[in-house]
Amino acid sequence: MDEHRSTWLSAALHRRSxxxxxxxxxxxxxxxxxxxxxxTPASPTPSAATPTAPAGTTPAAQTSPAPPSxxxxxxxxxxxxxxxxxxxxxxxxxxxxxxxxxxYERLVTIDPPDIRTVRxxxxxxxxxxQDVTTYTFTLRQGIRxxxxxxxxxxxxxxxxxxxxxxxxxxxxxxDIIQSMETPDARTVRITLTEPNAAFxxxxxxxxxxxxxxxxxxxxxGTDQPGADKSDKATEWLNQNSAGSGPFVLKGWVKEQEIVMxxxxxxWGQPAPLERVVIRHVPDxxxxxxxxxxxxIDAAHNLDADLIAEVxxxxxxxxxxxDTLDTEYFAMHTSPEVGKxxxxxxxxxxxxxAIDYDGIIQQLLRGAAVRPPSxxxxxxxxxxxxxxxxxxxxxxxxxxxxxxxGLANGFTLxxxxxxxxxxxxxxxxxxxxxxxxxxxSKVGIRVTLDPRAPDVRLADYRAGKxxxxxxxxTPDFLDPHGWAIPFGVPGEAAARRVAYNNAQVAxxxxxxxxxxxPQERARLYAEGQRLLNEDAPFLCLYQPKAQIAVGxxxxxxxxxxxxxxxxxxxxxx
Amino acid sequence: MLxxxxxxxxxxxxxxxxxxxxxxxxxxxxxxxxPLMAILPERAANDPEIVRxxxxxxxxxxxxxxxxxxxxxxxxxxxxxxxxTSRRPVAQDLRERFPATVELALAAMLYAVAVGVTxxxxxxxxxxxxxxxxxxxxxxxxxxxxxxxxxxxxxxxFYANLRLLPGPGRIDPRLTAPPFRTGFYTIxxxxxxxxxxxxxxxxxxxLPGMVLGSYAMGIIARMTRSALLDVLQADYIRTARAKxxxxxxxxxxxxxxxxxxxxxxxxxxxFGSLLAxxxxxxxxxxxxxxxxxxxxxxxxxxxPAVLGVTLLIAVVYVTINFVTDILYGVLDPRIRAQ
Numbered sequence: 001m002d003e004h005r006s007t008w009l010s011a012a013l014h015r016r017s018x019x020x021x022x023x024x025x026x027x028x029x030x031x032x033x034x035x036x037x038x039x040t041p042a043s044p045t046p047s048a049a050t051p052t053a054p055a056g057t058t059p060a061a062q063t064s065p066a067p068p069s070x071x072x073x074x075x076x077x078x079x080x081x082x083x084x085x086x087x088x089x090x091x092x093x094x095x096x097x098x099x100x101x102x103x104y105e106r107l108v109t110i111d112p113p114d115i116r117t118v119r120x121x122x123x124x125x126x127x128x129x130q131d132v133t134t135y136t137f138t139l140r141q142g143i144r145x146x147x148x149x150x151x152x153x154x155x156x157x158x159x160x161x162x163x164x165x166x167x168x169x170x171x172x173x174x175d176i177i178q179s180m181e182t183p184d185a186r187t188v189r190i191t192l193t194e195p196n197a198a199f200x201x202x203x204x205x206x207x208x209x210x211x212x213x214x215x216x217x218x219x220x221g222t223d224q225p226g227a228d229k230s231d232k233a234t235e236w237l238n239q240n241s242a243g244s245g246p247f248v249l250k251g252w253v254k255e256q257e258i259v260m261x262x263x264x265x266x267w268g269q270p271a272p273l274e275r276v277v278i279r280h281v282p283d284x285x286x287x288x289x290x291x292x293x294x295x296i297d298a299a300h301n302l303d304a305d306l307i308a309e310v311x312x313x314x315x316x317x318x319x320x321x322d323t324l325d326t327e328y329f330a331m332h333t334s335p336e337v338g339k340x341x342x343x344x345x346x347x348x349x350x351x352x353a354i355d356y357d358g359i360i361q362q363l364l365r366g367a368a369v370r371p372p373s374x375x376x377x378x379x380x381x382x383x384x385x386x387x388x389x390x391x392x393x394x395x396x397x398x399x400x401x402x403x404x405g406l407a408n409g410f411t412l413x414x415x416x417x418x419x420x421x422x423x424x425x426x427x428x429x430x431x432x433x434x435x436x437x438x439x440s441k442v443g444i445r446v447t448l449d450p451r452a453p454d455v456r457l458a459d460y461r462a463g464k465x466x467x468x469x470x471x472x473t474p475d476f477l478d479p480h481g482w483a484i485p486f487g488v489p490g491e492a493a494a495r496r497v498a499y500n501n502a503q504v505a506x507x508x509x510x511x512x513x514x515x516x517p518q519e520r521a522r523l524y525a526e527g528q529r530l531l532n533e534d535a536p537f538l539c540l541y542q543p544k545a546q547i548a549v550g551x552x553x554x555x556x557x558x559x560x561x562x563x564x565x566x567x568x569x570x571x572x
Numbered sequence: 573m574l575x576x577x578x579x580x581x582x583x584x585x586x587x588x589x590x591x592x593x594x595x596x597x598x599x600x601x602x603x604x605x606x607p608l609m610a611i612l613p614e615r616a617a618n619d620p621e622i623v624r625x626x627x628x629x630x631x632x633x634x635x636x637x638x639x640x641x642x643x644x645x646x647x648x649x650x651x652x653x654x655x656x657t658s659r660r661p662v663a664q665d666l667r668e669r670f671p672a673t674v675e676l677a678l679a680a681m682l683y684a685v686a687v688g689v690t691x692x693x694x695x696x697x698x699x700x701x702x703x704x705x706x707x708x709x710x711x712x713x714x715x716x717x718x719x720x721x722x723x724x725x726x727x728x729x730f731y732a733n734l735r736l737l738p739g740p741g742r743i744d745p746r747l748t749a750p751p752f753r754t755g756f757y758t759i760x761x762x763x764x765x766x767x768x769x770x771x772x773x774x775x776x777x778x779l780p781g782m783v784l785g786s787y788a789m790g791i792i793a794r795m796t797r798s799a800l801l802d803v804l805q806a807d808y809i810r811t812a813r814a815k816x817x818x819x820x821x822x823x824x825x826x827x828x829x830x831x832x833x834x835x836x837x838x839x840x841x842x843f844g845s846l847l848a849x850x851x852x853x854x855x856x857x858x859x860x861x862x863x864x865x866x867x868x869x870x871x872x873x874x875x876p877a878v879l880g881v882t883l884l885i886a887v888v889y890v891t892i893n894f895v896t897d898i899l900y901g902v903l904d905p906r907i908r909a910q
Contacts, residue, residue, distance in 0.1 A: 076745045279745050
């Protein structure tokens with residue numbers, strides 16, 4: 001049947017991101033975040049020296065806070081869901097953070113569109129030691145879980161220990177915790193294994209949600225060593241929640257629906273919405289039709305063309321915000337795999353040959369920005385690295401090739417995901433072809449090498465590809481989350497292109513131990529400058545999130561960590 | 573005798589299904605990529621401890637023949653293994669998704685048979701008249717239109733523009749699914765005593781059913797027409813007519829019964845392909861069936877899921893062939909006698 005011939009469509013619709021979108025922001029941990037902090041932080045003083053203002057987040061019709069009435073109703077989100085589990089300590093995908101944001105809460109949070117300030121939430125105070133190794137939190141009074149149980153420091157310790165002991169995908173986030181003490185029910189003192197100025201920003205991640213330890217234990221949960229085998233709570237947590245958030249989970253059917261209802265026992269202001277349903281709708285055109293017919297209230301996966309059409313037709317509001325996703329071009333640096341690319345000048349020539357503006361204007365309809373290096377715009381030390389940015393300069397590219405003895409060009413193999421989609425919804429084929437075209441203009445002949453998306457990923461991870469295009473989504477709100485994997489030998493991304501520059505690694509590792517935000521920014525900027533000079537990775541673009549919501553929806557703001565804060569959404 | 577026939581068919585089935593698992597298993601292992609490297613997130617893939625844990629958990633640390641025997645042993649216990657991506661038993665995934673596909677395929681088949689056979693009869697009876705030409709054009713359109721295009725068009729017209737029929741999904745997005753008993757929403761909604769939901773479920777089956785069934789409808793119409801035309805030339809039909817039998821009885825009573833034999837074969841085979849090949853319809857109509865599951869599993873190198881779906885579809889084909897064979901016997905006593 002035609003079905004078989006036409007699988008390109010379903011393939012194209014399948015947005016694969018390789019890491020879960022957890023976080024975003026400016027992550028100026030030791031820095032600006034303590035604005036909400038009433039206590040006197042033992043150390044890093046809040047400073048206005050925050051980096052780059054990100055290009056803003058556009059909310060849907062702003063509302064003045066109004067007391068929720070009995071109205072509310074059901075809010076339906078259509079998206080391509082990728083949920084594997086809704087256990088906060090195991091989930092590591094792109095859809096689950098929306099549920100985590102609604103049903104659970106964390107010690108700290110952010111308040112988009114301001115994504116640069118980490119704010120206190122369940123904690124009312126934090127003291128950070130001078131050496132950024134000890135973090136002492138004081139919990140707010142009167143917080144209760146949906147079960148009615150009070151939230152205490154023991155729940156915090158249970159949640160973080162369980163995250164680590166489950167030894168699942170996100171467990172590494174908790175590896176940095178050496179010990180936790182609870183002097184009383186409202187105080188938690190966390191000591192890290194090494195100084196880390198990024199820790200507070202890490203705690204914004206949904207994996208650091210605070211669970212109701214009594215309820216989780218009742219359903220077979222444990223935070224003891226060996227929990228990876230003995231913990232039995234996940235099955236229950238997939239269908240129910242054990243948090244303190246404004247909503248409670250009512251059920252999940254894989255790739256069908258996730259249902260949440262308003263938490264009647266919420267300690268804060270109750271959410272205006274009564275019920276939220278996340279429906280699995282893989283096809284973007286279908287999402288658009290559902291939205292325009294009023295059957296759903298938000299469509300999460302419209303591509304740039306559909307967004308433009310909907311906007312022009314005036315049938316929905318478009319909510320925009322900054323993601324921390326990045327798309328990059330990777331070049332292998334070894335003579336065996338990289339061949340000509342082993343010469344730094346050849347990689348630099350490619351950096352000068354790519355038409356970055358063309359990619360953003362033609363392929364993303366302008367809905368993207370481009371940071372100077374692989375660390376996304378909006379984070380600490382990125383604006384400071386502005387002078388390391390590559391700009392298209394074909395003359396310079398040809399000159400560099402000539403210096404490398406390749407005046408007549410050479411043949412480069414560019415591997416990409418056949419039928420795949422890159423971050424920002426760009427077709428892999430189209431992006432690869434665009435780059436091939438750009439490179440041909442300086443004499444580099446590109447052999448396009450399409451492979452099944454996961455075969456490409458596996459080969460890239462195994463370090464077998466001469467060059468490829470790939471995406472990266474954030475782990476947490478701090479440049480640390482990019483600096484290490486891209487800049488330190490043997491780490492996730494660096495290993496795949498055999499990148500090794502001890503100087504870059506040292507700068508990035510020192511930055512993590514530095515409390516002073518200005519000094520941190522300087523170290524990150526210097527590291528990025530050297531990284532760009534080596535050019536193993538070239539950032540192509542950082543897409544904007546574009547979400548279409550119904551015309552009567554209010555208070556819908558894109559949140560790069562949890563997708564959207566559902567407690568603020570209402571329907572007119 | 574029929575019992576013996578059934579038994580013989582059943583015995584042949586076992587090596588057939590074994591062959592299916594073996595071939596799928598081998599083909600899946602020819603792909604020169606490590607499924608773990610494709611499935612695990614960035615950090616985990618870089619952590620030898622986590623990689624080792626998953627390798628052990630899924631038995632990927634064993635040799636290939638060992639893995640295959642291991643799989644067969646579990647299969648005998650009804651265990652299809654654990655999906656690498658959903659990290660749930662494959663049997664559970666299929667249990668949740670297969671009813672959705674069967675429900676859709678049945679709706680499609682109902683449409684295809686009703687419309688296809690009718691068109692075929694009309695064409696054959698009014699051979700080479702305008703109504704024949706019209707019916708043939710309809711059948712041709714059904715066979716040749718790409719399903720994804722037809723699906724998008726049908727949604728745009730009947731749902732977005734005319735608002736005559738409900739949109740994608742098995743129920744309206746704001747409604748809640750009936751409690752899971754059989755997985756068939758039609759049955760489950762009735763079991764829950766929710767008539768409004770039942771009506772909603774039926775209305776959601778119409779559009780995707782017609783889209784998915786359009787190809788089968790075309791084939792069935794053409795097959796019925798040509799078979800009926802053949803039969804209408806036969807001596808016994810001339811005899812029947814000569815005896816002064818009403819034309820209606822000649823066609824429906826005598827000719828159609830024999831003409832249906834090739835049609836039944838086609839119905840059987842297309843039903844199988846409806847189950848296995850509804851990927852695009854399922855995508856466009858946000859239908860959580862096994863078609864998309866199979867494609868996703870293949871793209872993610874999710875071997876247990878691929879094996880599970882392949883096995884399920886093989887069982888379906890075998891069953892359909894089996895039922896078709898028995899139907900032959902019912903329709904034509906000569907086949908039974910052989």
